[in-house]
Amino acid sequence: MNKGKALRAGDTIGLVATSSPATEEMLNKAIAGLVELGFKVKVGETCYETYGGYLAGTPLQRAGELNAMFADDEVDGIMCMRGGYGAPQILPMLDYDLIAQNPKLFVGYSDITALHTAFGQQAGLATLHGPMATSDIAHGLDDWSKQYLLRAMTRPEPLGPIINPPGEDVVCLVEGQAYGPIVGGNLALIATLMGTPYQLDTRGKILFLEDIDEEPYRIDRMLTQMALGGLFNDCAGVVIGTWTNCEPKKREGFSVWDVFQNIVVPYGKPTIWNVQIGHGAFNMALPFGVEATLDATHGVLAIEESVTV
Template sequence: MKKIKSRALRPGHTLGLAMPASPVKKEALDKAIAVIENLGFHTQLARRFEKNNPHFLAGDISSRVGELHQLFVDPEVDGILCLRGGYGTPGLLPHLDYSLIAKHPKLLIGYSDITALHIALQQNSKMITLHGPMAATDLLEAPPFTVEHFLQSLRAESWPQRLVNPEHYPMKTLVHGMATGILTGGNLSVLVGLMGTPFEIDTRGKVLFLEDVGEEPYRVDRALTQLALAGKLDEAAGFILGTCKDCTSTAYPQGENVLAVCERILAPYGKPTIYNVQAGHGDFQLTLPLGAGTRVDATNKHIDILESVVI
């Protein structure tokens, strides 16, 4: 499969700001624009901002799809940075023109609900995308580690590279061994929501990354069990477990925590597995190139991106 790679992004380039899921408030948008411009980028919106949007979606499907199409084809826009996640991205997937997007490749950056876009663009447009911090949420108060790795990830000279957690947050081994494959995955709940659709994740021979937020351990169990029953865990080459923020149990405080659930369900597959990787809904965030060739050396706790992510 020939991958489509996008142009590297550097200060002076223009980032199109997208809202494929939930809306942002005007105050957050203004702050996001200021932060991005302080990093040296220009910003651009593709549609009129709804100042007092009372809904849980940032517009109807046609306006959100049109926004993405316009940002991809606009020659003045160099990359696309999502303002936030929330809810609503999966509803766009049947309406996107994947051939059009593939003809105008640009880095798309985001995570959480944006996982749906990552999977669809990887599998339908053969693109590499970035699982990384978003403009109106994470980047507003991101620690230097998150910002620096985000900027490094946009630049061609940062790849290939070894992913390294911030100091005092060591990666840990759940299952020893080494595996190589295309990096895929994202938010566990979103991935499970795509099962049984034309956009369900393809894990065959791939390194599967998983993270989540605000889920009880029993819900993580349910989601992993669904992936297991669908054969997605057996087909994967290895696993990377990111952060699971606010996933301690209130319903069963004396029961298993999320790590114990992951160990019970994933370890029997015997596939190389690293956990405590600082990517996802945590205070620190690595930016991950979904769609890129990746090697997981769980024994030595190393994750290596094996190819250039951008051109």
């Protein structure tokens, strides 16, 4: 895999808005937060844009700026301002050859799942599923998540075991061990890319899933779509993150736990539940595209390869 360099104090992070807009107040707080972490910040123009109410600039603007950040020698790493919606729109407009030739650490989650997938499969770029600028850093990262983010961004060494904060137990759903690169991200985005040139390839890989604000019947529908597409049959193992505000709203019935038991567990792939990554109170950084070991029997996911050089 292509890898960006590990960041050091004083390095410049390029801030991009690939999806939805944010307020200038939150943007300023995010910039201050990144400076406090020891980085310089180069803010993309799209971070100040609003297009159609729910987009930070046109698809062409957002794609062009992201391409430019990879090409910019002054930018050492790239972080997304926030998720929301819009990243899938720009996938056909990205210059994957340029990105492969100028690898940089790329950080984001949620809607950014589309970019993680495309970068990994089209540019061979290892990326970091982790906290973003206005979504997380502007609000003040908890110490646990901050520790994982900084370790992943600044140390060119494997993260090793991903350990939950105290009081959050990892649960084994299916025993066994799996080995392979980690891929995945937000369930809704993985489902969105099904049947497109950017569909997630899970063959021989450890699949990570998380989401927010989706009722169990919607999660059922998206997992079923993935199952019909062969993603669970192909994967080596499954890591299930957090499912914030995903309870049934209008009726009693299956919980998210039940849905995974019904759809994913029967595939018999080593599977763990409740890793604190996603839209919850904690959001530990998780490298994508690098080798990992999943010991589901003992509830341990260990990152065996650095996401940076």
